[in-house]
Every structure is written in C-alpha cells, then in structure tokens.
Amino acid sequence: MNTRVIRIDPLVPDAAALIPAAQALRRGEIVAFPTETVYGLGAVWRDPEAVREIFRVKGRPQDNPLIVHEASIGRMRQYFRSWDSVAECLASAFCPGPFTLIMEHKENIDSPVTAGLATIGVRIPAHPVAQMLIELCGEGLAAPSANLSGRPSPTSGADALEDLDGKVPYIIDAGPCEVGVESTIISWVDGKLELLRPGGISAEEILKALHSQGLNIPLITEDAGRAADHEPPRAPGMKYRHYAPQARVHILRGETKEAKLEQLSRSAAEGILGSRPAFYLSEAIREKAMWILEGQNVAAFELITFTTEQAHKAAAQGLFAAFRAFDRSGCSDIWAEEQSLQQLGAAYMNRLRKASAQQHESLRNDY
Structure with a gap:
C-alpha cells in the first residue's frame, strides 16, 4: 500500500484537502489524523470490519477497548444509556478537549470498539483538523493512538508515518500535538467516579468542576x-x-x-547507566548532570531537555517525541527525570511507569 501524507495547516485547515481521507474512512478504510493529545488511527466506529482493521494493523489485543471521537456533546450523548448531571457537568467543562467519558452504552450499540464491555468511552477532540474530519465523515471515529501497539504514541505526522508507512492509505500531518499525552479517562458507572487514566485534564480539575456545580462526588484514583x-x-x-x-x-x-x-552520580559510578544511555532532563539540572556524566567518563550519551517553567507540562508534551528520538539514535537505556504528581505530572509519571513496566515486577499508580 502506498501511504499518502496530507499536510495541512492546523490553524486554517482546508476542508477540500481532507475530502480524500474522509472518503477513505466512509469506504471502510483507516486513516491517521492529528488530535490535541496524540495522533489517532481512525475508522468509522459503526463499521466492524474497519474497526477490526485498526486492531490488526496496530497488533492491538482484542480485549483492549477503543475510544470514539465525536463532534459535539449532543452526538456524544447518543452513545450512552443515560445522561445525568455528572455527565453534563464533565462534558460541559472539558469537551472539546483531552477528556474521555466512560459510561454504560445503549443496548443497540454493537461494535468491536467496546471489546465486549457494557461500557463505551467517547470524547470530543479539540483539534480543528480532527473536528473537521469527523464532520466530513458524518460519523464518530474510533481511534486509538496511531502507533504499533506498545510503541510510544506519535505526537507528529512524522512519528505516525514511522510506524504506519505502507499500512494505511492516508496520514494527515498537521504538525506537533499540543498536549503530547493521551486524554484523561473518567469512568462514571454504578455511582462510582474513577480515574482510569491520567491525561491532559488533571484530577484536581475534575473535582473543581464537579464542586462548582455542587456535586460532591469522590474521585477514586x-x-x-x-x-x-x-x-x-x-x-x-x-x-x-x-x-x-x-x-x-x-x-x-x-x-x-x-x-x-545524587542518583545520577551513584548510577554512573556503579556503571549501570547502560552502554549508550540517554537522558530526558529539565533545564534545571542539565548543567550539573553534564558535569557528573563527563566526570564519570560517560563518553557516549544523548540528552534532550525540557523547560523548567511548568516542567510537568513541558515534560509530558515532549516525552514521546524524546522516546522516539532516542530509539532512532540507538540508545540502550533512557533515564527520565521524575516530576511531581500535580497537574500533567500525573500523566507524565503514569506514562513513564508504563514504559518501564517490563523492568519492574509491579507498577504503582500513585495519581
């Protein structure tokens, strides 16, 4: 398959340029497209064969549900069995944006996106290109991240092309993603409000929105x-x-x-940094870290830094791009700086723990 890249200005998207991709989606094909979080690999959600193609191309486990991307809160409501004040509050506060709501779906919904569950996750992306593509299709798009399963999520069209070249007919390239990590996922089922995945909206923001409407519901994290x-x-x-x-x-x-x-110095002295280490660090410790590495004769290493101002946000935004850059450089080990669990720091640390899960017996979720 020849993959065509459609380059488009995210600030002034051209609907005519998106028509071929929208037509491909309506024919049952899958297309990579940008969102404000990461690039998604989309299919019309009610087309079961197209949705199964997403699982096949990604190598995604069949029991791992997908998120449907919709165009409006009105269309979002149509997926769910009921819609109450909690759903209305959260949708009004965070849609469009990096927020996914999971609730029980209507009985007539039968799609592989649910992975056989009684629930479904829906969100409204804030990216103008994603919004325009959904409108042109006239249908919601089931879309996980546009990468091979297990790999770092793509935050640019080039990242998506790296994994999907020759596997999809179209990749819509609108430049880098603004948020850089996936959406926050909130489940509201059986009277329990649960944070299933931290993302672009923090737990603090969720609770603040609820409390502003007099909804004093605990958030299980x-x-x-x-x-x-x-x-x-x-x-x-x-x-x-x-x-x-x-x-x-x-x-x-x-x-x-x-x-x-101190941990960096100790690890360097013990010789456990790896044969070709890479470092993802804040500007606040860059200079001293370089001094430590050079003093310990760590000759070959890669370094990518993020700004100290709003470090949790900058770290999250650049993490996946850094992972991919280090892989292209052939690095053996990546040492990423811990951030506090405030705001986007929770999403950043969640992704780091997931990425390092293979090296650890257990994975704590301290968000």
Whole structure:
C-alpha cells in the first residue's frame, strides 16, 4: 500500500484537502489524523470490519477497548444509556478537549470498539483538523493512538508515518500535538467516579468542576487504573505494557534536584547507566548532570531537555517525541527525570511507569 501524507495547516485547515481521507474512512478504510493529545488511527466506529482493521494493523489485543471521537456533546450523548448531571457537568467543562467519558452504552450499540464491555468511552477532540474530519465523515471515529501497539504514541505526522508507512492509505500531518499525552479517562458507572487514566485534564480539575456545580462526588484514583491479569481492561492503557521505546526506561527519582543528581552520580559510578544511555532532563539540572556524566567518563550519551517553567507540562508534551528520538539514535537505556504528581505530572509519571513496566515486577499508580 502506498501511504499518502496530507499536510495541512492546523490553524486554517482546508476542508477540500481532507475530502480524500474522509472518503477513505466512509469506504471502510483507516486513516491517521492529528488530535490535541496524540495522533489517532481512525475508522468509522459503526463499521466492524474497519474497526477490526485498526486492531490488526496496530497488533492491538482484542480485549483492549477503543475510544470514539465525536463532534459535539449532543452526538456524544447518543452513545450512552443515560445522561445525568455528572455527565453534563464533565462534558460541559472539558469537551472539546483531552477528556474521555466512560459510561454504560445503549443496548443497540454493537461494535468491536467496546471489546465486549457494557461500557463505551467517547470524547470530543479539540483539534480543528480532527473536528473537521469527523464532520466530513458524518460519523464518530474510533481511534486509538496511531502507533504499533506498545510503541510510544506519535505526537507528529512524522512519528505516525514511522510506524504506519505502507499500512494505511492516508496520514494527515498537521504538525506537533499540543498536549503530547493521551486524554484523561473518567469512568462514571454504578455511582462510582474513577480515574482510569491520567491525561491532559488533571484530577484536581475534575473535582473543581464537579464542586462548582455542587456535586460532591469522590474521585477514586488509587488502583482504579489497573487491571488484573485475569480481567479485561475497562479502558485503554490499563493492562498492557504501553508507550514503550525499544530502549530500557528508568526513572531518575528524587524530591529535590540534589537527590536526582545524587542518583545520577551513584548510577554512573556503579556503571549501570547502560552502554549508550540517554537522558530526558529539565533545564534545571542539565548543567550539573553534564558535569557528573563527563566526570564519570560517560563518553557516549544523548540528552534532550525540557523547560523548567511548568516542567510537568513541558515534560509530558515532549516525552514521546524524546522516546522516539532516542530509539532512532540507538540508545540502550533512557533515564527520565521524575516530576511531581500535580497537574500533567500525573500523566507524565503514569506514562513513564508504563514504559518501564517490563523492568519492574509491579507498577504503582500513585495519581
């Protein structure tokens, strides 16, 4: 298959340029497209063969449900068995945006997107190109991230092409994604509000929106985003090793800059950084980290930094791009700096833990 890249200005998207991709989707084909979080691999949600093609191309486990991307809250409501004040509050506050709502679906919904579950996840992307594509299709698009399963999510058209060249007819390239990590997933089922995946909307923002409407509902976060080996995942990102580069991923931990630098110095002295290490660090510790590495005669290493101002946001935005860049450089190990769990820091740390899950017996979800 010859993959055609459609380059489009995200600020002034040209509907005519998107028509071939929309037509392909309506024919039952799959297309990669940009969102504000990461690039998605889309199919018309009610076309079962097209949705199964997403699973096949990605190599995605069949029990891992997909998220439907819709154009409006009105269309979003049509998927769910009921719609109450909690759903209305959350949708009004965070849609369009990096927010996915999971609730029980209507009985007449029969699509592989649910992976056989009684629930379905729906979101409204904030990206103008995604919105225009959905409108041109006239249907919601089932869309996981546009990468091979387990690989880092793509945050640019070039990243999507790296994984999907020759596998899809169209990749719509609108440049880098603004958020850089996937949507926050909230489940509202049987009177329980659960954070199944941290993302572009923080737990603090969720609770603030609810409290502003007088809805004092507790948000369950502890262990909500984990699935036991014998249980099907209720949402993407819960069960399988995700977001992982080919290199081994390590977390450079510490509550202070000094503690992180101490771990780096100790690891360098013990010779455990790897044969060709890479580092994803804030500008705040860059200079001293370089001094430590050079002092320990770590000759061959790669370094990508993120800004100290709003470090949790900058770290999350650039993480997947850094993973892919390090892989292209042939790095053996990636050492990524820990961030606090505030705001986007929770999503950043969740992705780091998922990426490093292969090296650890257990995976804690401390968000």
